[in-house]
Amino acid sequence: MIQLENLTKRYGKFTAVDRISLTIPQGELYGLLGPNGAGKTTTMRMIAGILQPTAGRALIAGIDVNADPIAAKRRLGFIPDRPFVYDKLTGIEFMRFVAGLYGQSGPELERRIGELLELFELRPWGAELTESYSHGMRQKLIIASALLHRPEVIVVDEPMVGLDPRSARLLKDLLREFVSRGGTVLMSTHTLEIAEAMCDRIAIVHGGKIAAAGTLAELRTQTASGDVPLEELFLKLTGGLSEHELSELFDR
Amino acid sequence: MNFSIADPRDGSAGFRDILLPKWLSLRNRLRRERSGAGTRLLLLVLLGGVFWAGAFAVSYRVLRYFKGVEEIGPLLAGKLLGVGLLAFAAILLLSNLITTLSTFFLAKDLDMLVAAPVDWVWFYLSKLTETLAHSSWMVVLMIVPMLTAYGIVFNGGPLFPLVAAGVLLPYFVLPTVVGSVITLALVNIFPARRARDLLSLVALLLMGGLVLFLRFAQPEQLARPEGFRNLLEFIATLRAPSHPLLPSEWASASLMNWLLRVRDPLPPFLLWSTAAAFVVIGASFHRRLYAPGFTKSQEGANRGKVGSMGARVLGGLLSWLPVTRREFVLKDVRLFFRDATQWSQLILLAVLLIVYVYNIRALPLYTGERVPYVVVTLVVFLNQGLAGFVLAAIAARFIFPAVSLEGRQLWLLRSSPLDLRAMLWSKYWVGTVPLLVLALTIGFITNQMLQAPPFMLVLSTLTTVSYTLAVGALALAMGVFYPQFETENAAQIPTSFGGLAFMLAAVCLLTVIIVIEAVPVADQLQAWQAGAAVDFPGSLILALGLVVAACASATVLPLHLALRKLSRMEV
Numbered sequence A: 001m002i003q004l005e006n007l008t009k010r011y012g013k014f015t016a017v018d019r020i021s022l023t024i025p026q027g028e029l030y031g032l033l034g035p036n037g038a039g040k041t042t043t044m045r046m047i048a049g050i051l052q053p054t055a056g057r058a059l060i061a062g063i064d065v066n067a068d069p070i071a072a073k074r075r076l077g078f079i080p081d082r083p084f085v086y087d088k089l090t091g092i093e094f095m096r097f098v099a100g101l102y103g104q105s106g107p108e109l110e111r112r113i114g115e116l117l118e119l120f121e122l123r124p125w126g127a128e129l130t131e132s133y134s135h136g137m138r139q140k141l142i143i144a145s146a147l148l149h150r151p152e153v154i155v156v157d158e159p160m161v162g163l164d165p166r167s168a169r170l171l172k173d174l175l176r177e178f179v180s181r182g183g184t185v186l187m188s189t190h191t192l193e194i195a196e197a198m199c200d201r202i203a204i205v206h207g208g209k210i211a212a213a214g215t216l217a218e219l220r221t222q223t224a225s226g227d228v229p230l231e232e233l234f235l236k237l238t239g240g241l242s243e244h245e246l247s248e249l250f251d252r
Numbered sequence B: 001m002n003f004s005i006a007d008p009r010d011g012s013a014g015f016r017d018i019l020l021p022k023w024l025s026l027r028n029r030l031r032r033e034r035s036g037a038g039t040r041l042l043l044l045v046l047l048g049g050v051f052w053a054g055a056f057a058v059s060y061r062v063l064r065y066f067k068g069v070e071e072i073g074p075l076l077a078g079k080l081l082g083v084g085l086l087a088f089a090a091i092l093l094l095s096n097l098i099t100t101l102s103t104f105f106l107a108k109d110l111d112m113l114v115a116a117p118v119d120w121v122w123f124y125l126s127k128l129t130e131t132l133a134h135s136s137w138m139v140v141l142m143i144v145p146m147l148t149a150y151g152i153v154f155n156g157g158p159l160f161p162l163v164a165a166g167v168l169l170p171y172f173v174l175p176t177v178v179g180s181v182i183t184l185a186l187v188n189i190f191p192a193r194r195a196r197d198l199l200s201l202v203a204l205l206l207m208g209g210l211v212l213f214l215r216f217a218q219p220e221q222l223a224r225p226e227g228f229r230n231l232l233e234f235i236a237t238l239r240a241p242s243h244p245l246l247p248s249e250w251a252s253a254s255l256m257n258w259l260l261r262v263r264d265p266l267p268p269f270l271l272w273s274t275a276a277a278f279v280v281i282g283a284s285f286h287r288r289l290y291a292p293g294f295t296k297s298q299e300g301a302n303r304g305k306v307g308s309m310g311a312r313v314l315g316g317l318l319s320w321l322p323v324t325r326r327e328f329v330l331k332d333v334r335l336f337f338r339d340a341t342q343w344s345q346l347i348l349l350a351v352l353l354i355v356y357v358y359n360i361r362a363l364p365l366y367t368g369e370r371v372p373y374v375v376v377t378l379v380v381f382l383n384q385g386l387a388g389f390v391l392a393a394i395a396a397r398f399i400f401p402a403v404s405l406e407g408r409q410l411w412l413l414r415s416s417p418l419d420l421r422a423m424l425w426s427k428y429w430v431g432t433v434p435l436l437v438l439a440l441t442i443g444f445i446t447n448q449m450l451q452a453p454p455f456m457l458v459l460s461t462l463t464t465v466s467y468t469l470a471v472g473a474l475a476l477a478m479g480v481f482y483p484q485f486e487t488e489n490a491a492q493i494p495t496s497f498g499g500l501a502f503m504l505a506a507v508c509l510l511t512v513i514i515v516i517e518a519v520p521v522a523d524q525l526q527a528w529q530a531g532a533a534v535d536f537p538g539s540l541i542l543a544l545g546l547v548v549a550a551c552a553s554a555t556v557l558p559l560h561l562a563l564r565k566l567s568r569m570e571v
Helices: A040-047 A069-074 A091-101 A107-119 A135-147 A165-180 A192-198 A216-222 A230-238 A243-251 B015-036 B038-068 B073-106 B110-115 B120-153 B160-189 B192-216 B219-223 B225-237 B247-259 B266-297 B309-317 B323-338 B345-361 B373-398 B404-415 B420-450 B454-481 B490-495 B497-529 B538-568
Strands: A002-011 A014-024 A029-033 A055-060 A076-079 A153-157 A184-188 A201-206 A209-214
Touching: A002 A040, A014 A040, A014 A055, A014 A201, A014 A209, A029 A040, A029 A165, A029 A192, A040 A055, A040 A153, A040 A184, A055 A069, A069 A076, A076 A135, A076 B404, A091 A107, A091 A135, A091 B323, A091 B404, A107 A135, A135 A153, A135 A165, A153 A165, A165 A184, A165 A192, A192 A230, A201 A216, A201 A230, A209 A216, A209 A230, A216 A230, B015 B120, B038 B073, B038 B120, B038 B497, B073 B110, B073 B120, B073 B160, B073 B192, B073 B247, B073 B266, B120 B160, B120 B247, B120 B266, B160 B192, B160 B247, B160 B266, B192 B345, B247 B266, B309 B323, B323 B420, B345 B373, B345 B420, B373 B420, B373 B454, B373 B497, B404 B490, B420 B454, B420 B538, B454 B497, B454 B538, B490 B497, B497 B538
Parallel strands: A029 A184, A029 A201, A076 A153, A153 A184
Antiparallel strands: A002 A014, A002 A055, A201 A209
8 A cells, every 4th residue: 555645845946746645555556647747756756765755754555665664665666767777787687686685585586587587578688788688678677676576566657668569568467467466556657548548546746736636537527527538638637739729839 | 939841951050059068068067066066166176276286396396407407408308298298198099099989979969969960070070079178188287287387497488378279289189080080990890888898998908008117117217316327318218209200299399499499390280280181081081980880889788698607606605694785795796897997997906006016116225225223114104104095096996986886776776675774884895895905915015025113013004904994984975975876987986076075085084194193103213213122102002092093983974974865865
């Protein structure tokens, strides 16, 4: 379970995240949507303990990330939007290192590494330095590494960027399977079709605040929209150029 | 705003357009730093001023001395300038080899520029200018005090700075063009990342060779009037720099001709015409080889499997450690030995140590005469200071960058349940244990060479251990306070402001240690001269206690502050 209580992040006078409160129960896949710079990544990095909140708190499985970071992080698998890994480690060495951070080693770990490499079709590349990996391969390596320690909660920022359609499908199935077994996922994405198809509930973040939150049906009710797709809802809540305005832009 | 399709003949980017973003970035960075870091600027200006004053004072003194030597004085000054410019040209060539790889093949703006309608001539000239600026600014800083001394000693007049600038411009252009052509050829053979590793290694080997060559040439003989005969012999052996086809010789001749009022237009003509011809030749190489080279530079570095035998052995040796710490140490060791920009610095370390031991060997303690006890003790005592400085330089190279090298991967460490204290201590011991082994080895070898008295051996060993532990902590902590997360080349991290601040802190600690120990050591010597027995008196034990306390504070406090900073660090 993830709980955010008045989570706030300020950089000087600029408020990137403004008193966000959310509860994501066990067994739920929650989508975080919003335009660029809305505060999604900052929120996720605060949950992962990378950034410290200016005010409020984030709890993972009931544990405050700032008060007891080690216990909270043991339950978390974080997948960032940009797949930075150690260039001079091989894929297998990187996974072993990540497992080591969670205190894992031994034959059981080696077996799991093999399984995950197989699952993400990285086995032929496992013994090669990650500097020769493509963006998508690095992304898959990070996803596989985040699953090594069998987390209770997964926080995943823009997971589909750089993935080929097969891997994207695999990840979708994996996350759905994870929540069906009682896991919790918070996922940010710009691909509204993916959010619509995968997420149990969605929050639309705009200007650091939650503009609307709930199931798709609840969002429609909240915004007094009819049976419109998520894209229309999103544009209505976050603002966007109409077809007429775009045409004018090209004509001027 | 108009989004309609433009006429394709409308225009293309020129020299100014390509370089403008670089200039604007530099200006914005300076503005930002000026507004936020007055102390930093002051410190840099102060250190720069001290360096310039020192370089000027040494050059001035040597040139005054040369000028006083009848007949051959100006010749010696000219030779010295020629040798200096030749050494700088070698440094420039090496620097250009590496810089070209970044500016022409690995820079982040290249995709945009290569995809834009930029004329190849402007592209070449602007990138060449950028390479020249990046690779030459440090040499310019070093050359200015030296040439100022020449201008003053030989009455160069108010126009001398302009003449010097006119001579130096083509002198700087030549190694830039040569370096860019060599790198262009290399990139067409190897992928760019491989070429970078190769070039880093070659550059460091050559740089090390150059330092050893200059040291073994025994320049200290220049400072001794009685060694003047040797100086003449020394210059006579330096025939290579007198070769008429070397541009450094043309530059030196142009400057000396101006200073000695000799009218000879040939050296500046040769310099300018050769530089112009080289730019044209370089441009034609660029036109033919750049496109295939740039394509090749997009390839990955290494698709081969890597060996892990060493790591397996080390893993076995470290099996007693908890898994998190063991994996952390293994990761750091693997990254160090697989990154040429990191391990190749061991070459510089070896050169530094050879020169250091050679310097001890070259002391006039080995002339065959019996050296007084007082002198030996003093040299051993001062050797502590020198060894301390060498250890600080090594810590700056290998321990200071430790946190910066985590760089973009810090997200992983921060989001995992890794105890930051464990990470910091792991990095501390990984860096400090080899440093301690090295420090004790240097101390043992040099003390043996100097035949140090027993009380100095004890003092020196205990001081070395305490100081090394403190210097390791200071280096690591300064690396946390001044991280360089964006730097890809590990060798550049110690040259940052934080590296400088660390060296200053280490020198301050060293000064404190020497001041504390100086009094009891002096008392010991006085007692010896008075005929008293030399043992290990209370004042020395007290001094040692103070040194250990100072070093313990310089170990614990920085690490404590670093841990606090690290836990608040946002990436």
